Amino acid sequence: MSVRTTSWEWDGERTDLHDVFSLLWGMNLRVRDVTSVGLLTELNPAIDIDSEVYARLLVPLQAGTLSALESKEYFKALGRESFAVHDLAQAVLGLMPLEDPSRAAGATYKPEPRWMSAVKRNLRLPDWREYEFRRRTAPDWRAFTSTRRGVSVVELGRRKMDVLRDAFSSYRPRTADAADHLAFRTDALVNAVPNATMRRAFRLLAAVEGETRGPVTIPFESHVVVLGRKTFVALRQPCGAGVFEQSRTVAETERVARDDVFLRTETYTWRTPLDPSRFEELVGEILEREPGMHFIRQIGATNEPDDGRDFMAEWTVPPSGAVVEGVTDGMPLMQRRHVLVQVKIRGRGVSKQDMPDIRDTLEHHRCSGLMLVAFPNITAQFANRLLALRRSGRFWIDWWQRGQIEQRLRQHPDIVRRFADLVTVNRP
Structure with a gap:
């Protein structure tokens, strides 16, 4: 599965589109318990800039609710489930139908919002070539992407974020602290996020919103996304089943050791x-x-x-x-x-x-x-x-x-x- 736009549909440089659409797609598959994907970034092969996202690949790494299907039927069902992201993007972003021949408005990198200076300072970015920033009116967002640091900050506004959070309201994972990680389990999928990564995401969210009340955390194989009230922050970090099992093993070992002391x-x-x-x-x-x-x-x-x-x-x-x-x-x-x-x-x-x-x-x-x-x-x-x-x-x-x-x-x-x-x- 991949995300790739063309200049026929969107004017200007399109890193923000590939970044945001792939993150929405990955989040939606995870929230629906379909699969936990890894996102792979393809840089623009025509220029020597490692901040421009040419395309994004989505690789299913946990089978989720479709695990009982054979390979051919699995990919058919995965395609049907993936199409739900189209409806999500329409509901959240108000995108035009794909058949509409009119062109979307282009993007600009000026002026930067006030929160950009706080984000760049937090990430210690020395050079403008370390990141991409785009303001758009269709869809309406302000999107910061640093492929080198693996960080995305997307300001959608309160109304759009309310719609997104409402669309994900059925997502209620069970969580537990495990060996310096926060472990997540739903009916069919497991993930784990390092506590240090969680703290970093909350700091970046606070840089934009000034507070982090009631955030929603959605991990998948390669990223963790934290939804705020008008912004979401995504960090590239292994958060998949392998990390979950490693943290589980350490936590189980510690628990057995405690039980041996206190309950022997x-x-x-x-x-x-x-x-x-x-x-x-x-x-x-x-x-x-x-x-x-x-x-x-x-x-x-x-x-x-x-x-x-x-x-x-x-x-x-x-x-x-x-x-x-x-x-x-x-x-x-x-x-x-x-x-x-x-x-x-x-x-x-x-x-x-x-x-x-x-x-x-x-x-x-x-x-x-x-x-x-x-x-x-x-x-x-x-x-x-x-x-x-x-x-x-x-x-x-x-x-x-x-x-x-x-x-x-x-x-x-x-x-x-x-x-x-x-x-x-x-x-x-």
Whole structure:
């Protein structure tokens, strides 16, 4: 996907058009949970100025809500979803229809608004060749772009920004502090932004508006955009799934270390025999909170035939607790997978006789991963079989036993309270 205008449609130099339209497009796809894109800038090949944006490419890097589609259907659906940015631009900017043959008004770089001096001072720009600035009347904006610094400041005015913020009002990501980053999650996509980048964006926004009350932050793979009351600021910064997983891993390590200090004396007593239905509910509650979990659903009731599955999940598989050196050679550590979840309770341990056809079951359900929750444990012989299957490189395989379940209960004491009929905590 690309943004490229021509002189037939717009007079003058068009860096601001390529910059603003590509940012709007990227934001709209992210807010709609369709994909998180990376923006690639193509400079003007005809001149030796590295501040002029000749075109922008948009590269989808997270599949989002379209992840279940095959490649051909995926790109068709992505095209349909992308067309929504046309309606957004019309609503926000009041652009003329594309079929209108009349030409848009040209752009000028003078006079610069008062906030430009504050922005340039903040960025320590020594030279006018370090940035582009354009004032337009159609569309009506004042746009600053520095490709070298990866900064865009676009003043649309209060009315247009009200329309834009209203168009994005359904965007309500869940956020959390994680290892000097702010992590974002919606139903299908994840991102993370360094705290230092957030502070920088707020400073630039304050340089234009004088305050930063109620900003809306929209990260995608290559940028983070902060919407103010009359302005939006965009900073080029890796904010994608890889950054999210790195910050998640660090945060998880820190949390486990804290739990080991503060909760290491807690033990648990389980009711015997366990109610299989309630135990599956407990497992489902824990899995829903696992890092990287996008979607999980129970398949039927506990006592019904489940065709070899208890839950089906879409899961960006985390490396912690699932990686053994040499086991995953040649396999990506972070990958969104369809994962089959089986829950087994056996007094003497879950054995290979309880799951005789693992590979056939995974292939039947078109899954690339298996999570086995075995209470209280699995047999040594069965563990060796699972390890061999994992080493084959075809599937992601992991299992939890009683110890891994209790480790997660320490992290989520509210689950213990809700399932007091199954498990109680013992404190010294």
